[in-house]
Amino acid sequence: MSTQGAAVLAEAELAPRPEKRARSGRGGAGNWVVGIYSVIALLIMLVPIGYTIVFSFNDSRRSNIVWRGFTLDNWLNVCDDPRVCESFSNSILVGVSATLVATVLGTMIAIAIVRYTFRLRTLVTVLLFLPMATPEVVLGSGLGSQFVNMGVERGLWSIIVAHIMFCISFVVVTVRARVASLDPSLEEAGRDLYASPAQVFWRVTLPLLMPGIAAAALLCFALSFDDFIITNFVSGNAETFPKFVYVAAARGIPAQANVIASAVFILAIVIVVVAQLSAGARRRRLAKSS
Amino acid sequence: MAFGAFANTGPDLSAAAPRRRSYIALILLLPGVVYLLATFVAPLISLVLTSFKEPGGDFEVGEYVYAFRWENYAEAIGRFGEIFLRTFGYSALATIFALLISYPLAYFIGVTLRRFPLWQSLTLILVIAPFFISFLLRTLALKAIFADEGAVVGALQAVGILGPDEYLNGTAFTVIFGLTYNYIPFMTLPIYASLERLDLRFVEAGGDLYAGPAQRFWRIILPLSLPGVVSGMLLTFIPASGDYVNASKEFLGSTSTVMAGNVINELFFQSFYPLSAAVSILLMVAILIPVVAYVAKSGSEDLL
Numbered sequence: 001m002s003t004q005g006a007a008v009l010a011e012a013e014l015a016p017r018p019e020k021r022a023r024s025g026r027g028g029a030g031n032w033v034v035g036i037y038s039v040i041a042l043l044i045m046l047v048p049i050g051y052t053i054v055f056s057f058n059d060s061r062r063s064n065i066v067w068r069g070f071t072l073d074n075w076l077n078v079c080d081d082p083r084v085c086e087s088f089s090n091s092i093l094v095g096v097s098a099t100l101v102a103t104v105l106g107t108m109i110a111i112a113i114v115r116y117t118f119r120l121r122t123l124v125t126v127l128l129f130l131p132m133a134t135p136e137v138v139l140g141s142g143l144g145s146q147f148v149n150m151g152v153e154r155g156l157w158s159i160i161v162a163h164i165m166f167c168i169s170f171v172v173v174t175v176r177a178r179v180a181s182l183d184p185s186l187e188e189a190g191r192d193l194y195a196s197p198a199q200v201f202w203r204v205t206l207p208l209l210m211p212g213i214a215a216a217a218l219l220c221f222a223l224s225f226d227d228f229i230i231t232n233f234v235s236g237n238a239e240t241f242p243k244f245v246y247v248a249a250a251r252g253i254p255a256q257a258n259v260i261a262s263a264v265f266i267l268a269i270v271i272v273v274v275a276q277l278s279a280g281a282r283r284r285r286l287a288k289s290s
Numbered sequence: 291m292a293f294g295a296f297a298n299t300g301p302d303l304s305a306a307a308p309r310r311r312s313y314i315a316l317i318l319l320l321p322g323v324v325y326l327l328a329t330f331v332a333p334l335i336s337l338v339l340t341s342f343k344e345p346g347g348d349f350e351v352g353e354y355v356y357a358f359r360w361e362n363y364a365e366a367i368g369r370f371g372e373i374f375l376r377t378f379g380y381s382a383l384a385t386i387f388a389l390l391i392s393y394p395l396a397y398f399i400g401v402t403l404r405r406f407p408l409w410q411s412l413t414l415i416l417v418i419a420p421f422f423i424s425f426l427l428r429t430l431a432l433k434a435i436f437a438d439e440g441a442v443v444g445a446l447q448a449v450g451i452l453g454p455d456e457y458l459n460g461t462a463f464t465v466i467f468g469l470t471y472n473y474i475p476f477m478t479l480p481i482y483a484s485l486e487r488l489d490l491r492f493v494e495a496g497g498d499l500y501a502g503p504a505q506r507f508w509r510i511i512l513p514l515s516l517p518g519v520v521s522g523m524l525l526t527f528i529p530a531s532g533d534y535v536n537a538s539k540e541f542l543g544s545t546s547t548v549m550a551g552n553v554i555n556e557l558f559f560q561s562f563y564p565l566s567a568a569v570s571i572l573l574m575v576a577i578l579i580p581v582v583a584y585v586a587k588s589g590s591e592d593l594l
Contacts, residue, residue: 038398048431106320116315129593135532142333165329245426261424268422
């Protein structure tokens with residue numbers, strides 16, 4: 001996923017709001033055409049995903065291009081190709097570190113932007129916006145050439161530095177919406193009950209912001225985990241999972257790489273579907289009780 | 291609003307407390323802002339400085355000294371002018387195809403499926419599903435699907451669309467297909483966000499005033515969803531123009547499909563840092579023109 005696209009993900013409310021139920025369009029035939037067109041488009045979009053998952057079960061031996069029969073070996077022995085597992089654990093390490101730092105820095109900025117006035121506000125906004133509007137290859141070659149100019153050895157640490165950089169803006173965007181919709185009377189109630197400012201923050205504000213912060217952290221991890229374009233410029237000899245795939249592409253990807261990608265895909269889909277279903281159930285409960 | 295500034299979708303600020311002025315704001319902002327100055331602004335400055343460097347005295351590979359060598363830009367434009375045109379051509383075509391596929395899809399999810407919230411959520415998940423599988427692996431899957439001995443090429447050769455010695459991989463077709471495929475969700479989501487908020491009573495009113503289906507679309511639905519279309523186009527065009535994976539020869543491209551990102555990448559790893567930096571700066575400036583136009587129109591408060 002590119003950083004630009006994440007901007008949409010950060011903001012798009014995936015949960016539809018059912019209250020605006022007007023009579024849906026009258027062009028019945030038109031709706032059918034649009035529906036069939038959409039279903040075909042979606043099915044085509046799913047083909048490469050299906051291909052990747054199917055070939056994780058390929059009895060491939062050396063090159064995973066031709067189908068040679070079904071096997072579970074790749075799933076059972078993921079670490080047969082040690083570079084797959086090594087790069088995968090590097091990616092987890094980079095993703096978790098970058099997510100932790102970026103989430104803290106971004107949440108602080110989001111609170112400041114919604115709650116406070118300050119000078120140079122426009123400049124700060126532009127500074128947060130520009131990394132999202134810059135092509136990733138420019139972000140990567142910029143940081144890369146800075147590291148070269150400084151004469152420092154690149155490695156996992158410089159990948160983490162880069163990932164924190166492009167995550168911060170998305171954390172701000174995601175958490176900002178949550179801060180803005182926070183009802184200030186809840187914090188007021190805390191103060192009325194003689195809570196100190198610190199207590200109000202840790203026991204009222206932060207827990208209420210948690211869904212937004214969690215969404216931001218997940219988004220940042222997903223961005224970091226799949227980033228190749230920027231990572232390539234700042235990684236030196238270190239290898240993340242996408243970089244491993246890129247390097248291996250020249251001579252053939254081991255099926256174990258498909259296993260990792262498929263497992264991550266299935267896990268992510270399960271998380272999203274469960275989140276959607278439980279949000280839907282909650283909406284229905286609220287609708288019933290009101 | 292995230293980049294998209296989809297009309298009227300910003301968070302409702304009426305509930306929030308009035309903004310105060312306090313030293314706390316400084317404490318909250320400082321770490322993140324300093325971090326971005328050090329890792330985003332400083333590298334951009336470094337990139338500009340690098341783009342003017344000239345070879346060092348002993349002419350060792352990768353050794354450059356600070357200078358004002360404008361010729362780097364002349365060389366970049368002279369040598370890679372055609373590649374720039376191809377980059378913007380491919381990206382523009384990918385943006386148009388993504389729009390043609392995304393608009394009906396977004397309409398289907400945002401309007402037709404409105405009465406079925408559960409289906410709406412599940413189809414949206416299908417739209418973003420490609421995000422969850424490795425970008426590089428799904429691009430390699432496309433390469434395998436379009437392989438020379440594959441079913442797609444075989445079928446096209448059988449019907450005569452492709453000659454017996456013509457293939458798909460490595461051509462402009464596969465690169466543009468890959469760019470379109472990889473960035474479609476960025477087009478669909480903002481358009482969906484606009485259409486999902488479309489008040490259908492406007493469409494009904496148009497019908498009551500004897501507007502036909504075509505008139506209702508061109509004069510009501512499309513103008514109301516235009517903010518989503520514009521942000522979707524930017525969100526597709528920007529990453530597509532900087533992409534160097536789809537066009538690289540290990541993936542969907544060949545030497546005849548080289549894009550600006552490939553040039554930046556290859557020059558960087560061959561240690562031709564100044565030229566790589568000059569191409570990066572040219573690419574960024576070219577991208578910033580539509581972005582600045584967009585920002586000027588939407589205002590800075592709506593940027594995030």
